[in-house]
Amino acid sequence: MAENYDVIVLGSGPGGYVAAIRCAQLGLKTAIVERENLGGICLNWGCIPTKALLRSAEIFHYMQHAKDYGLAAEKISADLDAVVKRSRGVAKQLNQGVTHLMKKNKIAVHMGDGKLTGKGKLSVTKDGKSEELGAKHIIVATGARARDLPRLKADGKRVWTYRHAMTPPEMPGKLLVVGSGAIGIEFASFYNDMGADVTVVEMMDRIVPVEDADVSAFLEKALIKQGMKILTGAKIEKIETGDKGVNATIKDKAGKDITAEYSHVIVAIGIVPNVENLGLEDVGVEPDQRYHIKTDAFGRTNVDGIWAIGDVTAPPWLAHKASHEGVIVAEAIAQALGNKDVHPHAMDVRNIPGCTYCHPQIASVGLTEAKAKEAGYEVKVGNFPFIGNGKAIALGEAEGFVKTVFDARTGELLGAHMIGAEVTEMIQGYTIGKTMETTEAELMETVFPHPTISEAMHESVLAAYGRALHI
Ligand SMILES: Cc1cc2nc3c(=O)[nH]c(=O)nc-3n(C[C@H](O)[C@H](O)[C@H](O)COP(=O)(O)OP(=O)(O)OC[C@H]3O[C@@H](n4cnc5c(N)ncnc54)[C@H](O)[C@@H]3O)c2cc1C
Numbered sequence: 142m143a144e145n146y147d148v149i150v151l152g153s154g155p156g157g158y159v160a161a162i163r164c165a166q167l168g169l170k171t172a173i174v175e176r177e178n179l180g181g182i183c184l185n186w187g188c189i190p191t192k193a194l195l196r197s198a199e200i201f202h203y204m205q206h207a208k209d210y211g212l213a214a215e216k217i218s219a220d221l222d223a224v225v226k227r228s229r230g231v232a233k234q235l236n237q238g239v240t241h242l243m244k245k246n247k248i249a250v251h252m253g254d255g256k257l258t259g260k261g262k263l264s265v266t267k268d269g270k271s272e273e274l275g276a277k278h279i280i281v282a283t284g285a286r287a288r289d290l291p292r293l294k295a296d297g298k299r300v301w302t303y304r305h306a307m308t309p310p311e312m313p314g315k316l317l318v319v320g321s322g323a324i325g326i327e328f329a330s331f332y333n334d335m336g337a338d339v340t341v342v343e344m345m346d347r348i349v350p351v352e353d354a355d356v357s358a359f360l361e362k363a364l365i366k367q368g369m370k371i372l373t374g375a376k377i378e379k380i381e382t383g384d385k386g387v388n389a390t391i392k393d394k395a396g397k398d399i400t401a402e403y404s405h406v407i408v409a410i411g412i413v414p415n416v417e418n419l420g421l422e423d424v425g426v427e428p429d430q431r432y433h434i435k436t437d438a439f440g441r442t443n444v445d446g447i448w449a450i451g452d453v454t455a456p457p458w459l460a461h462k463a464s465h466e467g468v469i470v471a472e473a474i475a476q477a478l479g480n481k482d483v484h485p486h487a488m489d490v491r492n493i494p495g496c497t498y499c500h501p502q503i504a505s506v507g508l509t510e511a512k513a514k515e516a517g518y519e520v521k522v523g524n525f526p527f528i529g530n531g532k533a534i535a536l537g538e539a540e541g542f543v544k545t546v547f548d549a550r551t552g553e554l555l556g557a558h559m560i561g562a563e564v565t566e567m568i569q570g571y572t573i574g575k576t577m578e579t580t581e582a583e584l585m586e587t588v589f590p591h592p593t594i595s596e597a598m599h600e601s602v603l604a605a606y607g608r609a610l611h612i
Contacts, residue, residue, distance in 0.1 A: 156451030156463030157282030163471035165246040173256035198334035248374020257420035284454035285412035313405035318567035321348035325409030330499035353558035368436030382510035438487035440470035496565040504568035523605025532592035538562035552580035
């Protein structure tokens with residue numbers, strides 16, 4: 142007989158496992174189904190192992206610049222295998238952490254391929270054996286995978302997706318990174334710091350195109366200074382993969398063809414949602430025009446009792462968005478099952494921060510200056526460079542700035558955009574402010590600790606109103 146649950150979560154990434162924990166906290170009999178690794182892409186192949194790699198690259202970078210700090214570090218070298226081993230160890234530790242959390246919260250784990258077989262019904266198949274499960278509610282949290290370039294299929298040898306780039310068979314000599322979103326730029330930064338000759342090619346007219354244009358321009362200059370080649374507004378015309386490398390002809394912004402041989406290529410042109418073979422069509426779940434599952438702000442699909450969260454739904458495709466949706470959906474299900482003490486709130490994607498862990502780091506929340514103007518706002522914009530911040534200078538990290546965008550009429554904080562050291566830790570300050578619908582007045586009245594780089598956040602707000610103190 143089918144085992145029955147209140148909730149089954151299909152997929153155990155940061156969306157799925159967090160949803161399962163919240164369901165269990167709310168007293169719901171909960172199961173999770175996973176075909177690969179508990180923790181999903183984020184813990185095993187995404188956010189965390191890349192940050193472990195980037196940490197090694199960062200330390201290597203500092204060792205090479207030891208002299209700048211009055212120190213000597215001689216005969217420095219990098220052991221890529223050891224760097225990768227450390228990163229895999231970190232991923233494993235976190236995967237085990239999720240296993241522990243499932244046990245602690247009494248969540249039943251079913252390993253195997255999950256498929257909806259009817260309303261409230263799901264089959265799990267592993268090694269040719271299937272079991273049937275039943276639930277009042279099912280949360281689809283199956284995530285996404287790397288998007289392929291039709292002419293450039295990843296083979297794991299010369300052409301890599303993020304998975305290959307995270308466990309490289311060898312150190313690339315000359316690397317072409319296709320795509321300059323967060324994933325492409327983080328790998329470009331990692332391999333550049335590790336000593337590869339890196340070229341980034343981007344179809345749009347600037348790198349990190351979702352960020353504020355000032356951030357893109359600043360990052361491009363910084364990466365070029367670090368030795369990277371950046372081709373924006375550029376298109377791959379021809380590409381041939383051989384045993385020894387990849388020969389690519391790229392049409393640059395001016396229409397000129399650049400032909401070069403690369404030892405390896407990383408394709409980082411986005412993601413496609415994992416919606417195939419889930420039985421979604423059979424139960425009538427509707428996709429959006431990009432084939433992500435369509436939901437409302439509480440994660441409800443068009444089919445009663447089926448919910449969806451994370452990368453399999455609309456953007457932004459970020460781990461913290463997936464987890465936040467997991468909590469909302471769990472609370473909405475508990476409420477639907479009669480719990481009167483939970484009050485789920487609707488997801489507001491305007492307040493989701495985004496971070497890229499290249500060198501220098503970038504972080505942002507809310508509208509860019511251009512998007513705010515497009516939306517019809519009259520804006521007040523503040524800009525404060527790290528060179529005016531004592532802590533940044535003391536750290537030897539004076540490269541960067543903080544930009545804030547306010548509604549000139551009401552003073553509402555519309556967006557914040559930062560580039561420089563530690564900004565991925567600092568963005569949360571503005572995110573809290575934005576979530577609380579703060580205005581310039583509260584931010585100006587806030588006391589920032591000295592000396593910290595966060596003082597640049599204060600100064601940026603002051604600058605928007607002509608009151609910056611240290612510039
Ligand atoms: C290289 C890289 C770096 C990244 N860095 C960051 C970062 O720094 N910060 C950030 O916020 N985001 C980052 N991301 C994005 C982040 O990993 C995703 O947004 C996040 O993992 C999405 O979570 P999810 O729960 O929706 O899905 P996923 O994490 O993709 O998990 C989905 C799970 O469902 C399982 N599954 C799928 N189909 C089935 C099925 N039929 N049956 C059973 N199980 C199934 C999969 O095996 C997987 O484990 C990064 C991504 C990559 C690739």
